[in-house]
Amino acid sequence: EKLVDEGFSKKDTIVGIGGGSVTDLAGFIASTFKRGTKLEFYPTTLLSQVDASIGGKNGLNFKGIKNMIGTVKMPDRVMIDPVVPISMDERFDEGLVEAFKIFVLFGDGYHEFKEKIDDLKKRKLKILLDLIKKAVELKLKVVERDPNDEGIRHSLNFGHTLGHVFEAIKKLPHGICVGWGMVKEMEFFRMKGFVSDEMVDDVEETVGNLIGDDILKMSIDVEEAFEYLRNDKKGSGDLVRMPVIHDVGRFEFKSFRLREILEVLS
Secondary structure, rough: OOOHHHOOOOOOOOEEEEEHHHHHHHHHHHHHHOOOEEEEEEEEEEEHHHHHOOOOOOEEEOEEEEEEEEEEOOOOOEOOOOHHHHOOOHHHHHHHHHHHHHHHHHOHHHHHHHHHHHHHOOOHHHHHHHHHHHHHHHHHHHHHHOOOOOOOOHHOOOOOHHHHHHHHHHHHOOHHHHHHHHHHHHHHHHHHOOOHHHHHHHHHHHHHHHOOOHHOOOOOOEEEEEEEOOOOOOEOOEEEEEEEEEEEEEEEEEEEEHHHHHHOOO
16 A cells, blocks of 8 residues: 555565565565566575575465465565674574575585584674575575476475474474474484484584574474474475485485374474
């Protein structure tokens, strides 16, 4: 209504300044108003800088389901300033979780992240700049290969299948829930014999350092989780396709039944 009243045209630019919720909303509006307007992002949280503002996916929650409604529209420009998230509150570490997820998947940056995790948590600018640059470059390579989220881009769902369930039930911040989901999914892959104890323990130790072991010890009701998971957009009927981690930088896609995945919560 405001855009109509102001005479906003297709040649004008919508600018999303804020975290992932803001950039998602701005992207959704820009992709639907008059069938598309110009779009720019200035992400102000570390999580949005390494994830939400990159790739063009604009999701809105509906009826308690994460990103149930959305569009895909690439922003015309994304301006990332590493100084901005330094002054963030305790949610800063959520962005570190998302970056670590990318490094687990593609290998590049994994060992450097673990070596410099204390300096990253202290928000040392040069090290943080290198982290953001590496994470963004890796994600952009995936997006360029699969802009419509039909193949390799599904790998970025690591930690999100169970993380979104945890987020919906516990009402905790997104990055924390992704970290919890990463650990639980790694435990599930270990149950199935796909990954070593050492790799699972390595991921769990690093994520625990970021979000706290108390979070990792939290549990959710299996039946409540099932009701949410069967409505998840990543599913197809009774199956969910997941990136199965075998080792650092090595994964493959496999589909599992919902009840099978939830065995890790029992």
